[in-house]
Amino acid sequence: MASSARLGGIVALGGLAGLVAAALAGNAARPEIGALPVFVLVSLSLVVGLSTAASP
């Protein structure tokens, strides 16, 4: 139970940090392709990265 809570906490913190990075990159970098595509691609990076621990 404690392990699951810790796992969830770490992953949630990682996700939060990733979304902050996505927002910063999307706005501060002023990419020519637009902020939204960068934000959603960074979000996809987060989803793929966090899901990859389940890879055998």
Add this chain to the structure above:
Amino acid sequence: MVSRIGPLVEVGKRKTALALHVAGGLVGGASIGVLLGLAGLLLRAVLGDTLDTVFIVAVPAALLYGALVDLGLVPLQITSERQTPGSWDCALGHYPGIFAWGFDLGLGVTTRIPYQSLLVLPFAALLSGNLAAALAIMAVYGASRALAVAAAISAAGSDYAAACDAIQTRVQPLKRIVGATALVIAGLIVIS
């Protein structure tokens, strides 16, 4: 991954080893992000605004391909059979070895590709033609992949075999989640 990386953290300080693995993932992702970002700047210098048109067509198309494969609707798969060499722990030393392991996994494309949507990330980073965007896309991937491995190992205690069994049951649902996310993101890029 958990079954191979897990035992490595049993030597030395566990938290230090896991922190180094996450740092390796972040540095690996950031390194390939910088390389792709610089290559993207070169592309932008050559193609100019045409690169944005290429991005808006090619990236959603690639996302659609990744989504269809990850959702199990298309059987085709591009992958690599290479795995991080198990000898690195001995050859490089314990802590440098586990850092290098994270670095290798953080690169994303040098080891086995678990989800086809993963292939879109370096492709999109390149076509973004923007160094900061490429860095953010790949660094977040490298760091989150390593963080997830560290969290899974941390939660597993020392029973890595049980953790692997639990992980096996989640592979297909997670593949579908990744595929569905890729599909939504393809749509968002098209309408943006």
